[in-house]
Amino acid sequence: MAESKSVSSLEALQVLCEKCRNCGLALTRKTVVFGEGNPGAKIFLLGEAPGAQEDACGRPFVGRAGEVLDRLLAEAGLSRQDVFITGSVKCRPPKNRNPYRGELAACRPWLEKQLALIKPRVVVCLGLVAVQNILDPKAKLHEMRGRWFEGPGYWIFPTYHPAAVLRSTVKAELPIADLKAAAALSQMQPGLPLHPRPASSGQQLI
Numbered sequence: 001m002a003e004s005k006s007v008s009s010l011e012a013l014q015v016l017c018e019k020c021r022n023c024g025l026a027l028t029r030k031t032v033v034f035g036e037g038n039p040g041a042k043i044f045l046l047g048e049a050p051g052a053q054e055d056a057c058g059r060p061f062v063g064r065a066g067e068v069l070d071r072l073l074a075e076a077g078l079s080r081q082d083v084f085i086t087g088s089v090k091c092r093p094p095k096n097r098n099p100y101r102g103e104l105a106a107c108r109p110w111l112e113k114q115l116a117l118i119k120p121r122v123v124v125c126l127g128l129v130a131v132q133n134i135l136d137p138k139a140k141l142h143e144m145r146g147r148w149f150e151g152p153g154y155w156i157f158p159t160y161h162p163a164a165v166l167r168s169t170v171k172a173e174l175p176i177a178d179l180k181a182a183a184a185l186s187q188m189q190p191g192l193p194l195h196p197r198p199a200s201s202g203q204q205l206i
């Protein structure tokens, strides 16, 4: 993974990532789901991990949760062409379990490099795994959703995973409102502080 530091394009990073064997998920995956979308996106969607369908085809959010995500994006006036979508780990955990801390840590450099190359203004965390991965390992989603946090050069905006809408545990209106807010935030001029703010000081946007 050391060679990824000198990579200057997403395509070259993907080639390296697809050979990655830095954690045990490499043993059971079919494909590496690097992520896809607009390489200049201002909005970066961070999910959890590939599921069976994503593992089979190598693309993020292609199952039923992906259909919900497309609908949520459309309702917010966005499309996949406006955003970049990836997961907190790029390989499927067996039986769709949540990724372990060590797997998240092993995969983190790929995410960091994606963020460095794409330079989004807003990172929307889709679900608890993404929030805990990028913001606070002890985060509780219901406390953080709808608030924005300052990351190193981008805003971090937690919302619900589309699967929660699919399971009807969350009304679609909430992530739609969050995506609209993220879209508005992404239009704000940068000049962002370079140091993340503690989660507890996140500001209410909605």
Ligand code: SF4
Pocket: 017, 020, 021, 022, 023, 024, 025, 026, 032, 089, 090, 091, 103, 106, 107, 108, 110
């Ligand atoms: S999950 Fe990430 S760190 Fe683990 S093998 Fe896949 S790409 Fe490498």
